[in-house]
Amino acid sequence: MPINLYILLAVVLFCIGVVGVLTRRNAIIIFMCIELMLNAVNLLLVAFSKMHNYAMMKEGIATGGSDGQLFVFFIMVVAAAEVSVGLAIIVMMYRNVHSVDINFLNRLKH
Amino acid sequence: MEIIEILFGILAFLAIFSALMVVVSKNPVHSVLWLIVTFFAISGHYILLNAQFLAIVNIIVYAGAIMVLFLFVIMLINLNRETAPQKNRWLKMAGGVAGGCLLLVLVAAFKEVGMAEKQKAVVNVGDIGLIKSLGKELFTKYLVPFEISSVLFLSAMVGAVVIGKKE
Structure with a gap:
């Protein structure tokens, strides 16, 4: 597959995630849109890793480009940690404010 | 039209459609389910790119663990009475326009660079995945x-x- 199509797909997915973060007011859905953006970047990293691998293979190096896939692995690790802490914060916030609407979270401003 | 291109098209359409449904749907539980569909489509892309380890890890970690955590939290939080996040139509419109502008700028920048017309992400060759x-x-x-x-x-x-x- 041409790399163009993968770049286009990842950009579209990322922008859908951005629109979700900007338009929705529910904290959980905003969190899910962040996961969507992370996954778009992961897909692009894997596609670029295969592209790099193809270029390296012409020069006779078979294992070139596996760094990209390991980065995706580490991104997944960090995302899992982030989700566990973030959801704990959301539950805590619901316990205090009795809502997950982020419009109620402007108390730091006053 | 090769079979791989058809598969790519189907998976890309599925991913984009379900990602849109994540943003659009009103019920948070439906959003979670559509997000799971998106993750499966992305895993299909990984398999297509011969990155089998990442495909399996994506399904196990994202669709298996993280989404179950989301569902737990949604069911823990009583969203039924719907403290209805107030609908500000202008805010929504502004968000949509901003996201569309971002998409436009990214695609235009990519076209301008014009990189990699011939570059390919090879699907079947190579076992780095x-x-x-x-x-x-x-x-x-x-x-x-x-x-x-x-x-x-x-x-x-x-x-x-x-x-x-x-x-």
């Missing part, structure tokens, strides 16, 4: 980051417990 080669790389070249990420997990676990604890 298999467990054997990735594991060898992970436990030699990336050993220190791997161990540090385990410390990160431990601290995240402690943090989640401390934050979620009742005083």
Whole structure:
């Protein structure tokens, strides 16, 4: 597959995630849109890793480009940690404010 | 039209459609389910790119663990009475326009660079995505980051417990 199509797909997915973060007011859905953006970047990293691998293979190096896939692995690790802490914060916030609407979270401003 | 291109088209359409449904749907539970569909489509892309390890890990970690966590939290939080996040139509419109502008700018910049008309992400060749080669790389070249990420997990676990604890 041409790399163009993968770049286009990842950009579209990322922008859908951005629109979700900007338009929705529910904290959980905003969190899910962040996961969507992370996954778009992961897909692009894997596609670029295969592209790099193809270029390296012409020069006779078979294992070139596996760094990209390991980065995706580490991104997944960090995302899992982030989700566990973030959801704990959301539950805590619901316990205090009795809502997950982020419009109620402007108390730091006053 | 090869079979791989058809598969790519179907998976790309599925991913984009379900991602749109995540943003559009009113019920948070439906959003979670559509997000799971998106993750499966992205895993299909990984399989198409011969990155089998990442495909399996994506399904196990994202669709298996993280989404179940989301569902737990949604069911823990009583959203039924719907403290109805107030609908500000202008805010929504502004968000949509801003996201569309971002898409436009990114695509235009990419066209301008015009890189890689001939570059390809090869689908069937190469075995860097298999467990054997990735594991060898992970436990030699990336050993220190791997161990540090385990410390990160431990601290995240402690943090989640401390934050979620009742005083």
